[in-house]
Amino acid sequence: MTDKSTAYNAPDFTLKIPDPTRLGETLRASLGQSAPDFEAPTLEGQRIRLQELRGKHVVLMMGSITSPMCTIPLPAMNQLYSEFRDKGVEFFLLYTKESHPAEHYPHHTSLEQKIAHARDFQRQENVRFPLLVDTLDGTAHLSYGPWPSALFVINREGKLVYRSTIADARELRLFLEQIIAADRLATNPDRVPHIGYSEHIIEHDPDQTTHRRVYERAGPKAFEDFWRIFPKLRNRWP
Secondary structure (H helix, E strand, O other): OOHHHHHHOOOOOOOOOOOHHHHHHHOOOOOOOEOOOOEEEEOOOOEEEHHHHOOOEEEEEEEOOOOHHHHOOHHHHHHHHHHHHHHOEEEEEEEOOOOOOOOOOOOOOOHHHHHHHHHHHHHHOOOOOOEEEOOOOOHHHHHHOOOOEOEEEEOOOOEEEEEEOEOOHHHHHHHHHHHHHHHHHHOOOOOOOOOOOOOOOOOOOOOHHHHHHHHHHHOHHHHHHHHHHOHHHOOOOO
């Protein structure tokens, strides 16, 4: 392992709470700009390069088998994939580092181990859309930002048009409906373009049941790391 991959794959869960007034700055990929290009393999061995997906909208979700906030929206994300896959929208889950490494799924020390974790995640959570495996040092992940369960949409022209620190399938559904409607509008030569921009900050439901299930899957250390960060919750949560 290189120094970079060792630093990226921390053996313990850590939490750095960002300034809530500057959350947008934590997402390195900028809206309206060309999305950071990357190339990564699927679990079936096909290499996917973002630049070669021009002409289709791309939903890019970050996650890992030890990330509760990635696991929570997966059933709804599977449903969106089923509904929008034939409407010019590609879905991918980029497998990143382990959010809560523990005995059963420790931090990555080899690419083979990372791929094995990704295969378990696909099988155990029935992920129906393709999983991409990032490099051991998280090259693609970090080019978009450090959040472990972030969500992005790249449009047909390769521009980043949606970004969120946490995947929210309800919000994504609305956005995909809007972007497909905009595609239809674009075919009208008499239209007068009106481009909108929005931002918001909202608290998400942590879903204690899923947190507990994911921590149990990861191993006892996941609970200990959580309680080390939140000692007052040791006997109450998750």
